[in-house]
Every structure is written in structure tokens, then in C-alpha cells.
Amino acid sequence: MTQDADIIVVGGGLAGVAAAVGLARAGHQVIHLAPPAPPDRRTSALMMPSVDFLRSAGLIDAPRELGHALTAIRIIDATPRLIRAPETLFDAEEVGLSAFGWNFGNAALLARFQQAAPPHGLETRNQAVTAWQRDGALGVVTLGDGSTLRAPLIVGADGKKSLIRTAAGIAAREHQFAEAALVCDLDLGRPIGGTSIEFHYPHGPFTLVPAGGNRANLVWIDEQAKLRGIQAGGPEALLVSLHERSQRLFGTMTLASPSFVFPLSTLTVDKAGRDGVALVGESAHAFPPIGAQGLNLGLRDVSDLLAALQAVDQGDPEWGIAASLDYAARRAGDLARTGGMVDTLFRSLLADMLPSQALRAGGLWALKLLPPLRRQAFAIGMGER
Numbered sequence: 001m002t003q004d005a006d007i008i009v010v011g012g013g014l015a016g017v018a019a020a021v022g023l024a025r026a027g028h029q030v031i032h033l034a035p036p037a038p039p040d041r042r043t044s045a046l047m048m049p050s051v052d053f054l055r056s057a058g059l060i061d062a063p064r065e066l067g068h069a070l071t072a073i074r075i076i077d078a079t080p081r082l083i084r085a086p087e088t089l090f091d092a093e094e095v096g097l098s099a100f101g102w103n104f105g106n107a108a109l110l111a112r113f114q115q116a117a118p119p120h121g122l123e124t125r126n127q128a129v130t131a132w133q134r135d136g137a138l139g140v141v142t143l144g145d146g147s148t149l150r151a152p153l154i155v156g157a158d159g160k161k162s163l164i165r166t167a168a169g170i171a172a173r174e175h176q177f178a179e180a181a182l183v184c185d186l187d188l189g190r191p192i193g194g195t196s197i198e199f200h201y202p203h204g205p206f207t208l209v210p211a212g213g214n215r216a217n218l219v220w221i222d223e224q225a226k227l228r229g230i231q232a233g234g235p236e237a238l239l240v241s242l243h244e245r246s247q248r249l250f251g252t253m254t255l256a257s258p259s260f261v262f263p264l265s266t267l268t269v270d271k272a273g274r275d276g277v278a279l280v281g282e283s284a285h286a287f288p289p290i291g292a293q294g295l296n297l298g299l300r301d302v303s304d305l306l307a308a309l310q311a312v313d314q315g316d317p318e319w320g321i322a323a324s325l326d327y328a329a330r331r332a333g334d335l336a337r338t339g340g341m342v343d344t345l346f347r348s349l350l351a352d353m354l355p356s357q358a359l360r361a362g363g364l365w366a367l368k369l370l371p372p373l374r375r376q377a378f379a380i381g382m383g384e385r
């Protein structure tokens with residue numbers, strides 16, 4: 001049987017489009033299966049290493065054309081707990097940077113990635129995959145109309161419920177939290193400049209991310225039932241809660257978009273690739289949006305996939321299988337480290353036990369006072385390798 005492409009990428013979210021366009025720009029023949037999906041109204045804070053990768057892969061040009069610089073992070077412990085953490089400010093200048101990263105609208109980022117597609121080597125179809133199987137050295141995907149496509153390497157960028165992951169028999173563990181994230185755009189009475197502001201409450205952070213001028217993107221993590229209840233009360237009830245949660249520090253706020261609630265879970269996989277399948281983005285990892293790690297990790301997947309393909313000998317008939325194994329080995333450490341860090345951080349934010357409170361408060365005091373520890377925290381948070 002002949003192959004239809006070198007690589008088939010399944011899924012048209014940010015990770016899938018970054019992978020499809022990045023791989024085609026690197027000279028591979030790619031078919032991208034991207035069925036229509038509802039517009040993504042979220043924003044993504046991408047740290048400097050991710051922004052540098054996007055520029056070097058040709059996926060974006062100047063970040064300021066698309067997004068807003070994140071120059072500082074302020075953490076305010078707003079819990080009524082016995083042992084509270086000090087207010088802490090992390091400034092990018094401390095580590096010699098003009099910004100930690102940039103905040104982008106997901107829809108604008110996706111459109112920019114699509115514009116970066118090369119004139120040849122990438123065929124995009126708005127079709128979904130219904131099955132995957134191996135046929136010798138080739139992976140075979142079945143489409144909704146019953147037709148099939150073959151390629152040595154199949155990239156599963158088909159999100160948390162990944163069909164490619166399940167069909168390839170890659171085990172995943174998912175844990176659903178009682179918490180969810182409410183997101184919306186806000187216009188503030190007082191601008192926050194380039195500072196991202198996190199209020200830590202007992203059920204998670206309430207974070208305002210700079211979106212230029214007086215605008216901020218809100219990511220509010222709290223109990224799902226509570227967030228849905230507030231949302232159901234309509235925009236006026238929501239604004240009352242937002243003023244209260246932000247401690248009225250930003251003057252009169254108005255809603256600049258509808259609000260959306262995203263249930264939260266963590267998802268981890270045994271390995272990110274095998275049998276000629278490579279998983280990128282949320283098909284391989286998901287966690288609550290704290291410390292802005294999700295898409296940053298997804299872009300590191302794409303970066304390592306490009307490196308694995310560069311290392312493999314495409315003269316070997318089984319190169320797709322070799323590339324998937326190499327990719328899994330490259331991703332193992334980063335996935336375990338980042339997943340573990342976000343999980344520990346999230347659970348420590350929610351923990352009501354006194355020892356956890358003391359540890360978290362002590363940790364923030366240490367970060368406030370000890371420059372070497374602060375530098376290390378910056379490096380981990382930014383995903384430096």
C-alpha cells in the first residue's frame with residue numbers, strides 16, 4: 001500500500017495547527033485533518049521560550065503585533081486562612097528580561113499559525129477521524145465518509161478525549177476536579193499595565209491577565225457549581241461577584257465579552273508516542289490553567305517532534321515508528337516534571353490543612369526573600385530546559 005503523506009496530523013486546535021504548519025514548513029508532506037470547531041474565546045499566556053520557538057519555526061513574527069507583554073506577576077493571598085502568604089511581586093527585569101512572555105487571543109494565534117502555512121506540502125481537510133490502525137510500516141486513519149489515508153507517522157492533536165490515543169492503546173489517567181475556570185474579558189476602571197494579578201482564594205486563583213489598555217482577561221477558578229450559579233444570574237450578578245473578588249482595586253469594571261465556564265481535570269499518559277503515533281497538546285497532557293503551562297507544554301511537544309523527525313533516518317521504511325519512540329523519550333521528562341509541578345501547586349492552593357498552608361506560605365516567603373530561589377522558580381515557571 002502506498003502512503004498519502006509523510007505525516008497526518010489529526011485535530012485543528014492550537015497544538016494541531018502549530019504541528020501541521022511547523023512540520024510542513026520543515027519540509028514534510030503533511031495532511032491536516034481539522035474538522036470545524038467552535039471559536040476558542042480563551043487567551044493564552046505564552047512564556048518567552050514558547051514565543052522564541054514560535055518565531056524560530058516561522059509561526060509568528062513580532063509578538064507585539066498579536067499580543068500583550070507580561071512584565072510582572074503579583075500574587076495576593078486572599079484566603080481567610082490562619083497562615084497566609086505575603087504579597088509577592090515577580091518582575092521580569094529581575095532576570096534581565098523585558099517580559100516573562102506574551103498574552104495572545106487564541107483565535108488570533110490560530111489565524112496567524114494558519115497564515116504561516118507554506119505554499120506546498122500542507123493539505124488541510126475539514127474532516128474528522130473515526131478510526132486508526134497500523135498496517136505494517138504505515139498508520140491508517142479512517143475518515144467520516146469511510147475513506148482511508150495512510151502515512152508513516154500519525155500525530156494525535158485531537159484533545160483530551162483523543163481517539164488516536166485510545167485507538168493506539170496509549171493508557172491515560174484523568175482526574176476531574178470539582179473546580180472549573182470562568183473566563184471573560186473585562187474593561188477595568190484602572191489599568192494594570194503589564195502586570196498579571198493573581199488573588200489566591202480557597203478554591204483557586206482569580207487572575208487578571210493584561211490584554212492592553214484597560215482590558216484584562218479574567219481566569220477565575222472556583223467550585224464549578226458556584227461559577228455556573230453566578231453565571232446563570234446574568235451579567236449584573238457576575239459583575240457584583242467580580243468587583244467583590246477583585247477587592248474593588250480596579251475601579252468600576254464592565255464586561256467586554258460573554259463568560260465561559262471550563263470544567264477542569266488533569267490528564268497524563270504513560271508515554272507520548274509509540275507505534276508510529278505521536279501525541280501533542282491535550283491528547284497527551286491537561287491540567288488546570290495555573291502558572292500558564294498547558295499550551296506552553298503543547299508547543300514544547302511540537303518543538304520535540306520537529307527534533308525527533310530531524311534525528312530519524314527517513315530512508316528506513318519504519319521511520320514513523322522510530323520517530324514516535326524517539327519523540328516519546330524526548331517528552332517523558334518534561335511531561336512528568338510539568339504535570340507534577342502544576343498538580344502539586346493546584347492541590348496546595350486548595351488544601352485546607354494547616355501544614356499545607358504553612359508550607360505554601362513559607363514557600364512564598366522564601367521566594368520573596370531568597371534571590372537564587374526566585375531565579376529557579378522563574379526558570380521552572382517559564383519551562384526553561
Ligand SMILES: Cc1cc2nc3c(=O)[nH]c(=O)nc-3n(C[C@H](O)[C@H](O)[C@H](O)COP(=O)(O)OP(=O)(O)OC[C@H]3O[C@@H](n4cnc5c(N)ncnc54)[C@H](O)[C@@H]3O)c2cc1C
Nearest residue numbers: 011013014015044045128129158159281282289294295296
Ligand atoms: C480557562 C483556560 C485557560 C488557559 N490558559 C492558558 C494559558 O494562559 N497558557 C497556556 O499555555 N495554556 C493555557 N490553557 C491551556 C490551553 O488552552 C490548551 O493547552 C490548548 O488550548 C490545547 O490545545 P489542543 O490543540 O491540544 O486541544 P484542543 O483545543 O482541544 O483541540 C483539539 C482539536 O481536535 C479536534 N478533534 C477531536 N477529535 C477529533 C477527531 N476524531 N478527528 C479530527 N479532529 C478531532 C477538535 O475538534 C479540536 O479542534 C488554558 C486552558 C483553559 C481551560
